Amino acid sequence: MAGYGHPYVIHAANLAQVYEQAAQAQQQQAEPVRIAHEHAQYQQQQQPLQQQQQIRAASPPHHLQAQDALAQAAQLELGQNPNALAIRRPFDPTAHDLEANFRLTRFADLKGRGCKVPQEVLLKLLEGLQDDQGQEEHSTHFMHVQIAKVGIGMDASITPLRHSGLSLVQTTDFFYPLVEDPYMQGKIACANVLSDLYAMGVTECDNMLMLLAVSTKMTEKERDVVIPLIMRGFKDCALEAGTTVTGGQTVMNPWCTIGGVATTICQPNEFIIPDSAVVGDVLVLTKPLGTQVALNAHQWLDQPERWNRIKLVVSEEDVRKAYQRSMDSMARLNRTASRLMHKYNAHAATDVTGFGLLGHAQALARSQKAEVGFVIHNLPVIAKMAAVGKACGNMFQLQQGNSAETSGGLLICLPREQAAAYCKDIQKVEGYQAWIIGIVEKGNKTARIIDKPRVIEVPAKEKDGELW
Amino acid sequence: MAGYGHPYVIHAANLAQVYEQAAQAQQQQAEPVRIAHEHAQYQQQQQPLQQQQQIRAASPPHHLQAQDALAQAAQLELGQNPNALAIRRPFDPTAHDLEANFRLTRFADLKGRGCKVPQEVLLKLLEGLQDDQGQEEHSTHFMHVQIAKVGIGMDASITPLRHSGLSLVQTTDFFYPLVEDPYMQGKIACANVLSDLYAMGVTECDNMLMLLAVSTKMTEKERDVVIPLIMRGFKDCALEAGTTVTGGQTVMNPWCTIGGVATTICQPNEFIIPDSAVVGDVLVLTKPLGTQVALNAHQWLDQPERWNRIKLVVSEEDVRKAYQRSMDSMARLNRTASRLMHKYNAHAATDVTGFGLLGHAQALARSQKAEVGFVIHNLPVIAKMAAVGKACGNMFQLQQGNSAETSGGLLICLPREQAAAYCKDIQKVEGYQAWIIGIVEKGNKTARIIDKPRVIEVPAKEKDGELW
Numbered sequence: 001m002a003g004y005g006h007p008y009v010i011h012a013a014n015l016a017q018v019y020e021q022a023a024q025a026q027q028q029q030a031e032p033v034r035i036a037h038e039h040a041q042y043q044q045q046q047q048p049l050q051q052q053q054q055i056r057a058a059s060p061p062h063h064l065q066a067q068d069a070l071a072q073a074a075q076l077e078l079g080q081n082p083n084a085l086a087i088r089r090p091f092d093p094t095a096h097d098l099e100a101n102f103r104l105t106r107f108a109d110l111k112g113r114g115c116k117v118p119q120e121v122l123l124k125l126l127e128g129l130q131d132d133q134g135q136e137e138h139s140t141h142f143m144h145v146q147i148a149k150v151g152i153g154m155d156a157s158i159t160p161l162r163h164s165g166l167s168l169v170q171t172t173d174f175f176y177p178l179v180e181d182p183y184m185q186g187k188i189a190c191a192n193v194l195s196d197l198y199a200m201g202v203t204e205c206d207n208m209l210m211l212l213a214v215s216t217k218m219t220e221k222e223r224d225v226v227i228p229l230i231m232r233g234f235k236d237c238a239l240e241a242g243t244t245v246t247g248g249q250t251v252m253n254p255w256c257t258i259g260g261v262a263t264t265i266c267q268p269n270e271f272i273i274p275d276s277a278v279v280g281d282v283l284v285l286t287k288p289l290g291t292q293v294a295l296n297a298h299q300w301l302d303q304p305e306r307w308n309r310i311k312l313v314v315s316e317e318d319v320r321k322a323y324q325r326s327m328d329s330m331a332r333l334n335r336t337a338s339r340l341m342h343k344y345n346a347h348a349a350t351d352v353t354g355f356g357l358l359g360h361a362q363a364l365a366r367s368q369k370a371e372v373g374f375v376i377h378n379l380p381v382i383a384k385m386a387a388v389g390k391a392c393g394n395m396f397q398l399q400q401g402n403s404a405e406t407s408g409g410l411l412i413c414l415p416r417e418q419a420a421a422y423c424k425d426i427q428k429v430e431g432y433q434a435w436i437i438g439i440v441e442k443g444n445k446t447a448r449i450i451d452k453p454r455v456i457e458v459p460a461k462e463k464d465g466e467l468w
Numbered sequence: 469m470a471g472y473g474h475p476y477v478i479h480a481a482n483l484a485q486v487y488e489q490a491a492q493a494q495q496q497q498a499e500p501v502r503i504a505h506e507h508a509q510y511q512q513q514q515q516p517l518q519q520q521q522q523i524r525a526a527s528p529p530h531h532l533q534a535q536d537a538l539a540q541a542a543q544l545e546l547g548q549n550p551n552a553l554a555i556r557r558p559f560d561p562t563a564h565d566l567e568a569n570f571r572l573t574r575f576a577d578l579k580g581r582g583c584k585v586p587q588e589v590l591l592k593l594l595e596g597l598q599d600d601q602g603q604e605e606h607s608t609h610f611m612h613v614q615i616a617k618v619g620i621g622m623d624a625s626i627t628p629l630r631h632s633g634l635s636l637v638q639t640t641d642f643f644y645p646l647v648e649d650p651y652m653q654g655k656i657a658c659a660n661v662l663s664d665l666y667a668m669g670v671t672e673c674d675n676m677l678m679l680l681a682v683s684t685k686m687t688e689k690e691r692d693v694v695i696p697l698i699m700r701g702f703k704d705c706a707l708e709a710g711t712t713v714t715g716g717q718t719v720m721n722p723w724c725t726i727g728g729v730a731t732t733i734c735q736p737n738e739f740i741i742p743d744s745a746v747v748g749d750v751l752v753l754t755k756p757l758g759t760q761v762a763l764n765a766h767q768w769l770d771q772p773e774r775w776n777r778i779k780l781v782v783s784e785e786d787v788r789k790a791y792q793r794s795m796d797s798m799a800r801l802n803r804t805a806s807r808l809m810h811k812y813n814a815h816a817a818t819d820v821t822g823f824g825l826l827g828h829a830q831a832l833a834r835s836q837k838a839e840v841g842f843v844i845h846n847l848p849v850i851a852k853m854a855a856v857g858k859a860c861g862n863m864f865q866l867q868q869g870n871s872a873e874t875s876g877g878l879l880i881c882l883p884r885e886q887a888a889a890y891c892k893d894i895q896k897v898e899g900y901q902a903w904i905i906g907i908v909e910k911g912n913k914t915a916r917i918i919d920k921p922r923v924i925e926v927p928a929k930e931k932d933g934e935l936w
Binding site: 109110117121122124125126127156157159161162163166168170171172173174175204206207209216223224227228231244246247248249250251254255257259261265267 | 577578585589590592593594595624625627629630631634636638639640641642643672674675677679682684691692695696699712714715716717718719720721722723725727729731733735
């Protein structure tokens with residue numbers, strides 16, 4: 001399958017040396033990040049594929065020492081940093097003997113996290129389970145969506161184990177296709193599942209299961225091309241995360257479905273309970289917003305009526321680029337962001353997904369122990385997508401923080417004096433920006449976005465042949 | 469929700485005393501099992517619901533000592549033995565303000581494990597993943613469906629952990645409604661997921677996640693009635709199993725879907741690697757076959773054309789009883805069967821599900837270390853279902869061992885001298901029969917059913933007001 005439909009995705013290479021250099025550079029704050037990345041890219045290009053695969057096969061299994069695993073994982077991530085690569089070629093169905101008008105997203109009527117049962121409906125459905133709450137009290141601390149005294153409905157759970165001092169951290173998620181490229185769809189699904197672990201500061205995943213439904217509307221040909229690409233994408237992303245996919249379930253279903261389960265068994269010091277924000281902290285966001293706007297705008301390229309509504313504020317090229325950026329962003333692991341949470345003493349974090357920035361900020365605020373409130377001043381948004389959002393009558397409510405994201409960034413409460421260093425560090429290690437977007441002040445456990453937030457275009461300036 | 473739609477399902481009670489009595493009776497082989505069960509039933513009836521709930525709430529969490537957990541679990545199971553109860557009243561949609569013709573099974577076009585992608589298709593889809601096999605070699609021992617060198621596609625996985633000597637055992641499964649009673653559907657889905665753990669001799673489940681899709685074709689009313697019942701059934705079954713459901717994912721989908729993830733972290737002595745059958749062993753089966761035939765025959769009650777094909781060999785009453793027996797059987801945990809595998813030194817086991825008795829026997833035979841073959845002589849079948857199978861042109865291939873089962877029994881290789889005691893013990897503890905159905909002889913790792921196997925009707929004789 002090497003090179004099968006995803007020529008620009010280069011597998012993990014032995015970049016220990018580069019990583020060390022980057023780490024030195026970080027300390028000295030001297031060597032520009034771009035050089036380290038170009039170096040990485042150069043090394044990868046020089047390394048024959050076969051050798052890369054050997055290195056991959058020889059990489060230690062996931063039950064090695066945590067320290068080694070961390071170092072190894074850092075290498076893997078740096079090695080696969082898509083930022084170091086040229087822009088990914090769009091998925092071409094005809095290159096796989098499929099019809100030119102094949103669209104993966106047509107195999108479901110709901111997209112991405114739009115398929116989730118609305119929060120208020122879910123709460124209603126869960127009401128009947130409230131009467132045997134006792135056994136689950138310990139879970140209520142760890143919910144992303146706080147549902148009083150019911151464990152079901154949250155994205156991730158922490159369960160104390162029978163074995164001394166260890167806890168089981170688990171999360172599951174599945175949804176419908178939101179991009180046309182099956183390989184990228186697989187990666188995004190995997191990154192999205194893992195993101196819930198990372199939000200809790202858990203950087204090691206011990207095992208993954210893959211949940212897959214083949215659409216009953218696919219032809220055999222479509223099935224035989226698309227499903228292995230999705231599986232491969234999922235598996236490659238798991239590999240980037242230093243984990244493996246050891247099982248799963250595959251069924252037939254009207255809508256194509258992809259998701260998984262991520263499981264970690266860890267010591268208490270491996271996770272960060274997201275309830276310790278204090279007045280004076282600042283809020284950091286590690287990925288730009290606007291994926292939902294970009295994915296929709298991209299589909300509108302085929303729908304003249306829709307396209308006419310936004311073509312005054314954005315070019316076709318802008319939309320294609322925003323779409324590529326969204327894919328890259330959604331497929332990117334929040335693992336480095338999670339690792340650095342430990343280094344910079346993060347007080348609480350969540351990942352931004354289906355309920356939008358504000359929805360998740362509010363859920364996080366609600367679970368704080370201290371009487372705090374979150375105020376958001378800045379909105380980093382994928383370039384041009386704020387304008388698109390406005391042009392189509394604000395249907396996404398992007399600037400109100402309500403636009404759904406898939407596999408979005410981490411929203412982290414950091415001590416004020418650490419936040420700038422955190423952002424600088426993530427840029428050094430990964431080559432991606434992070435932003436201070438707000439503050440933690442005295443309050444009643446709510447979150448809000450100020451009236452006219454500053455929109456930060458990401459990237460601020462187009463660079464030829466580069467994504468960010 | 470107590471008593472909501474499932475008046476005959478009584479929750480766990482403190483039956484330590486009864487359990488002790490049953491254990492004594494077992495040693496003395498004197499006291500009839502029925503008495504112990506009637507005693508259990510009596511105690512449950514005497515115990516006010518509130519008190520039962522207090523006991524349940526006060527039951528130790530699952531991170532207690534394994535020994536305590538086992539004892540507790542035994543009580544729970546005995547307490548909830550449906551065999552001790554009257555026949556469950558059929559689900560009445562109008563009692564929940566639904567239309568009288570509401571049928572849960574209409575919310576999917578494929579039923580139960582019939583929704584699984586066929587094995588040969590799955591193998592083809594997985595081909596592309598074969599090239600990074602190295603990391604997963606350790607898994608190949610533990611597959612139910614042996615797929616050389618690929619971890620994906622099996623029902624359960626064992627992963628060594630970073631933490632000293634512990635292993636992660638995980639399984640996932642989800643499918644579409646196959647019975648009309650939402651509460652029972654939830655229980656069956658849960659029992660089915662757990663069955664893969666039990667097949668490996670793992671009797672403790674540390675955590676479950678619930679995977680649920682609400683059908684987009686349900687009215688709000690249907691959704692608000694049916695989904696909480698399914699959830700409740702799933703959760704109650706998890707409780708019977710001594711575990712908890714701490715999370716999950718709920719989406720909208722054309723077809724209603726229900727399933728879950730079961731996870732255990734255990735010591736090596738807690739699981740039994742299913743590869744050690746030797747010549748001279750015998751094969752034991754712990755649940756009767758014929759669930760697929762019964763579920764279909766029950767649907768044919770509404771379809772005169774179909775019904776006419778079988779009405780000469782079976783009465784409507786027979787079909788309704790077979791349907792009730794199937795539900796009871798599918799919702800029953802294989803946990804006692806699993807626990808006794810340790811006591812009687814089982815050499816290998818699997819659970820009988822979508823590929824039918826023969827399919828799973830063949831998969832189990834293939835994974836043996838020794839040069840053995842399995843020969844099956846006896847087929848325990850839910851009463852009248854063998855005749856129904858024959859009458860409809862053998863479309864199910866029940867007597868050929870190809871009829872799909874859902875949440876079927878364990879198929880276990882036991883030393884010949886232990887097998888009778890195993891069957892006697894399971895009857896003592898649970899009140900359910902188990903059967904010696906075949907032998908392990910010298911062979912080439914295949915399984916077969918003899919030309920004219922003996923069909924054992926289960927139960928052999930109808931007893932008024934009792935299911936078995």
